[in-house]
Amino acid sequence: QIIEEIARDIEKHFTEHFKDTGLKAQIVAPSKYAAILFQNFFEKRGNINTAVVISNEPDKGDEDNTHKIEVVKYLDKIRKNHSNITKYEKDVIESFKHGESGVEIIIVVDKLLTGFDAPRNTVLYLSKDLHDHGLLQAIARVNRLFENNKLPKTAGYIIDYSENAKNIDTAMKLFGNYDENDVKGSLIDVSEKINELEQSYGLIHDLFNEIKNSSDDEVYLQFLKDEAKREMFYKSLNDFIRNLNECFILQDFVHEFKDKIGMYKKDLKKFMEIRKSASLLYRERVDLSEYKESLIKILDKYVDAKGVELLTKQVNITDREQFKEAVENLGSDKSKAEAIASQTQRTISEQMDKDPEFFERFSKKIEEIIEKMRLGKLADIEALKQMRLISDDVLNKKGDDLPKEIKGLNGSDVFYRNLKVQFEGLGVKNEVYVSIVLDIFSILKQGAIIDWQKNMDVKRKIRNTIDDYLYDVVKGEKGIDLDSDFIKSIIDTIMLLAENNFELFI
Known part of the structure; x- marks a missing residue:
């Protein structure tokens, strides 16, 4: 028995x-x-x-x-x-x-x-x-x-x-x-562990002590604009989750502290939502899945498993419905515009090396819109409208006028945009330039093999083929005056773009 x-x-x-x-x-x-x-x-x-x-x-x-x-x-x-x-x-x-x-x-x-x-x-x-x-x-x-x-x-x-x-x-x-x-620590004073929990809980509230209207999440988000305060908040919240989870494992904790547990759970859910919104607003990684198992066990009275899934799920700008839902939860048009701008800039930063000309252009547009909004020269609702359009353009790589030949060949647009200034400086007409881009793209396609970007011999052969093409065809047949410095520079740019977009040629 x-x-x-x-x-x-x-x-x-x-x-x-x-x-x-x-x-x-x-x-x-x-x-x-x-x-x-x-x-x-x-x-x-x-x-x-x-x-x-x-x-x-x-x-x-x-x-x-x-x-x-x-x-x-x-x-x-x-x-x-x-x-x-x-x-x-x-x-x-x-x-x-x-x-x-x-x-x-x-x-x-x-x-x-x-x-x-x-x-x-x-x-x-x-x-x-x-x-x-x-x-x-x-x-x-x-x-x-x-x-x-x-x-x-x-x-x-x-x-x-x-x-x-x-x-x-x-x-x-x-x-x-x-x-x-x-x-070490085999015999833990339960009162000390509970004291750690209460201290970590108190630190979060102390951080937000100057906030008067504690029911408005927008106020918290503006308060967390300061990076040092955000870091302090994230650390305090992590400590609180860890301590609360460890206390739940202690025998009799739930029974003896039942009066406080409801308060802990309610505030934890609120602070997790603020953390997710702050991460979204300030261009930070929004993956909170590391907390999922702990939160399911802690928040069972306030959210179901699906609720925890939504609370911890990483927000990805490429998932339009999910991103739209996360942005809508922010409240004001200003915060929504800033969140879209922030996450779009993060995407731009991650993709910049793939197509510098395209992403740099949109990065500047975003900065201009947000600056005008903050100075009061552009209404919040109008800034939000423009940011939604820009975000869509960035995700779908729209917003510039490409020749139909380039539009019809996936990936060639990268080279069309990023080599254009150099060739225009030589007075090359656009139809001739388009044919050059298509030829270079074809050379890359024909020369690439699996993991070509890691293979020095393959890359050397591709460089040599492009070099021959520029000398024999572009300079010789098309009569475009290319000097050796220009050819070296243009080949370096082509190879860098190709390696940063290596998946286009597999």
């Missing part, structure tokens, strides 16, 4: 905080028979994938002959299903250590408490008294940080169903040469 009560508590705790996160746990049972009872409970319930790893030696803790028989039967079942126990243990450990899914909890008695390194191992459920070096080794198993994809491991947790807490000091005194970092 005691084992079943402990198993129910473990199931509840693990399911609420770690199920499907990729983080794992160990149960230390008082005997092999108890380990099998744990396993039978979890198998019957079917909520958590567990496995028993016990030795094949006689167990001094199981004096009852009936218990010994049950252990033998279980080990025989393992041999039957897995050919031998060694292979079974190897498969279990592999699944536990390296898979996000697979075995979630390993149930042990003495094995895997020393020398077992599994960074995913996050929780140690102790239903057995451990002493001295064995206790310190067991603690060290979960006290390793781990960069987990779904839910970062910021601490290890020990849930003690026995009396191990009083044994730690004794163990530390006996083994004075033991690495303190392995067991």
